[in-house]
Amino acid sequence: MHHIYCPYCEETREEEEYSYTGEAHIERPKDPASITDEAWGDYLFFRSNPRGIHHEMWFHAAGCRRYFNATRDTHSYQIHETYKMGELPTITAKTIAADTLAAQQGDAS
Amino acid sequence: MTSVSTNFSAGDMMESPLHHHVAHTNHSDAGIVMKEDKFRGHLNLRGNPEDTAFTSAVESVLGVALPITANTSVRSGDTVAYWLCPNEWLLIVASGTQGQVEADLRLAVANKGADQHIAITDISSGQTLVNLSGSGVAELLQKSTVYDCHVSNFPVGKVVQTTFAKTGTTMCKLEDGSMDLVIRRSFSDYFFLWLQDASEEYGLQIA
Numbered sequence: 001m002h003h004i005y006c007p008y009c010e011e012t013r014e015e016e017e018y019s020y021t022g023e024a025h026i027e028r029p030k031d032p033a034s035i036t037d038e039a040w041g042d043y044l045f046f047r048s049n050p051r052g053i054h055h056e057m058w059f060h061a062a063g064c065r066r067y068f069n070a071t072r073d074t075h076s077y078q079i080h081e082t083y084k085m086g087e088l089p090t091i092t093a094k095t096i097a098a099d100t101l102a103a104q105q106g107d108a109s
Numbered sequence: 110m111t112s113v114s115t116n117f118s119a120g121d122m123m124e125s126p127l128h129h130h131v132a133h134t135n136h137s138d139a140g141i142v143m144k145e146d147k148f149r150g151h152l153n154l155r156g157n158p159e160d161t162a163f164t165s166a167v168e169s170v171l172g173v174a175l176p177i178t179a180n181t182s183v184r185s186g187d188t189v190a191y192w193l194c195p196n197e198w199l200l201i202v203a204s205g206t207q208g209q210v211e212a213d214l215r216l217a218v219a220n221k222g223a224d225q226h227i228a229i230t231d232i233s234s235g236q237t238l239v240n241l242s243g244s245g246v247a248e249l250l251q252k253s254t255v256y257d258c259h260v261s262n263f264p265v266g267k268v269v270q271t272t273f274a275k276t277g278t279t280m281c282k283l284e285d286g287s288m289d290l291v292i293r294r295s296f297s298d299y300f301f302l303w304l305q306d307a308s309e310e311y312g313l314q315i316a
């Protein structure tokens with residue numbers, strides 16, 4: 001079982017209290033009528049399926065009933081951070097790659 | 110025609126359809142004492158905690174300030190306010206007064222000039238308040254909920270919404286060490302059957 005930190009309850013709770021609700025940071029097209037069917041279809045149905053860092057929404061169903069975002073590694077299942085709706089992640093695939101590179105260079109020197 | 114012998118007798122092996130309702134008698138030295146605080150007024154309140162006109166209006170009606178800190182509660186006489194999320198509270202008031210409290214809240218919020226983007230919902234008929242006390246409560250909660258209810262993690266006044274077996278509950282620790290649980294009406298039968306089963310080893314008393 002995971003222990004997941006809820007940024008609203010400000011506590012780490014059991015995974016059983018939560019449910020996963022899909023990819024985060026998907027922006028609705030400003031003017032749906034002016035975009036192509038393909039672009040609308042992409043927005044509506046198509047999701048990224050990365051191996052590695054994924055930003056996704058979770059719902060604290062049995063707790064405060066708020067949605068929040070989580071940054072999770074789909075390979076290791078490790079949750080790097082959780083953050084409130086409307087906020088941006090501090091940990092991304094880029095920052096992790098940079099950290100890894102820095103660590104490797106540190107080892108080499 | 111041979112008669113079929115029926116060796117079944119109403120003994121230890123058989124349970125009548127109503128077995129679960131009569132299996133537990135009231136133990137005088139029960140480790141779990143359940144008391145339903147019936148017909149209290151339950152109001153769900155939503156509003157912006159950063160709007161001081163809203164918070165002061167609510168305070169003027171309840172007599173206490175709304176709890177703004179996560180997982181906390183405040184108490185004033187018969188009234189208790191639970192923090193549910195950053196902009197949602199559960200107010201439990203004296204039986205029969207919920208209509209008046211709701212009207213008072215609406216009036217106070219309007220008079221204080223607070224942001225009108227608020228919601229006050231009477232949910233009294235949808236849930237009930239149950240108090241669990243006794244020496245076995247800590248262990249009972251250990252096997253009923255995924256939350257760590259140990260005293261080191263659950264001080265007096267703390268409010269936690271979590272799972273209770275396969276239903277949900279809102280728990281609040283009282284000064285006497287007992288636990289108040291808000292449970293849904295639709296899950297009350299389930300809750301009670303679970304409680305009976307889980308408290309079998311401690312003895313259950315209905316107060």
